[in-house]
Amino acid sequence: MKYSPLLPAAVLIALTQPAWAEPAWGSNCLACHGVLQPGLIAVMDEDGTADPDETFTGAPDRGLLPVFQVFPGHSKSLQAALVGLSEGDRYAVELKRLRFSGVEAGSTLLFSPDCDWPEWGDSPYYTQPELGYCWGEGPTTFTYNISTDDENPFDYFDLVFAVAGKFTDTGELFYAEEHFYLQLSWVRGDINCDGSVNVFDIDPFVQALTDPAGYSAARPGCNIENADINRDGNVNVFDIDPFVQLLTGG
Incomplete structure (x- = not known):
């Protein structure tokens, strides 16, 4: 495993998502039917980068990705920002892959979300992008808070921020996504869990x-x-x- 610290990016404002703009377990229809547009969404305020060892699980090796680190039993804010859209473009943001196993040990992520997310198998929340936000009027940064269970094992979880919508000038449907890791970890030797070894x-x-x-x-x-x-x-x-x-x- 390789890890390198990064300086924090600008602080983002946490947003309360309306019911039709909450994260969903399923994949949006536009993941298959929209035109893939790289670079429309970016992970923000990550703790660094990481390249886990997927040998045991056989998970895809995605190389060096942004990583958010959290202690089991603590909360973490996962943040993303939209870039490159134009006035009037319609869009909605999704947090995906929370049900996928950890890439190093095959663990299950135990967590509580910050909103009433649709259950596994429910319809995706933004199948019709015109029901989402409008660029120039809606938010461009998104923060989702996850509270992790203290029984979580150490592992890396390959999550995705995705955006789907419709370009106003062409009427074309689009989709973009950005992978990142959520790492459940402890500081070795931090027996009293105050973040330091002393x-x-x-x-x-x-x-x-x-x-x-x-x-x-x-x-x-x-x-x-x-x-x-x-x-x-x-x-x-x-x-x-x-x-x-x-x-x-x-």
Whole structure:
């Protein structure tokens, strides 16, 4: 896996989507019948880029993509912006592939959405693009907030922001999409889940070793697997030396 940090992009305003512009599980008809127009939608404010290892699952290798990172049990804002449309063009935005398995471990994404999304198998919400937004009047940036379950395993999920609509000057239907990853991860050694590895993790680490049930009860938003410093699948005495090395920079 390769990862490189990026500077954050401009902050986008979260929007409350009307009922007919909510994300849907299904694919829009225009994904097959609209003309593919690359470059009309872009992922924004991602945490960096990532290239996961798909060897175990056989998922498509999409190379280096934008990645949003979130701790299990925490929330994340997924953001996209439209570019290149003209006055009067009709459009609607969709967040796709939330039901797909993780690309590294084949995990299931456990989450709660920020709106009442249509259920799996329901009709796509923007089959008729003229019912969507109008460029010059509607929003051009979209933010969807996902609350992840604290039982989520570590994995990468290949999601898609898509836009479909109709060009006003030609009447042509169009479709565009942009893949990105949502990464469920912990900071190795961050036993108290405050986002840093420091001396304040020592007592929680000792508790994770000696009283796993007490650790989980005291920190319901944390995953004890973050104390598995050597990543051998167990939290035990063999994690002590690697933990000391993390603290001391060794």
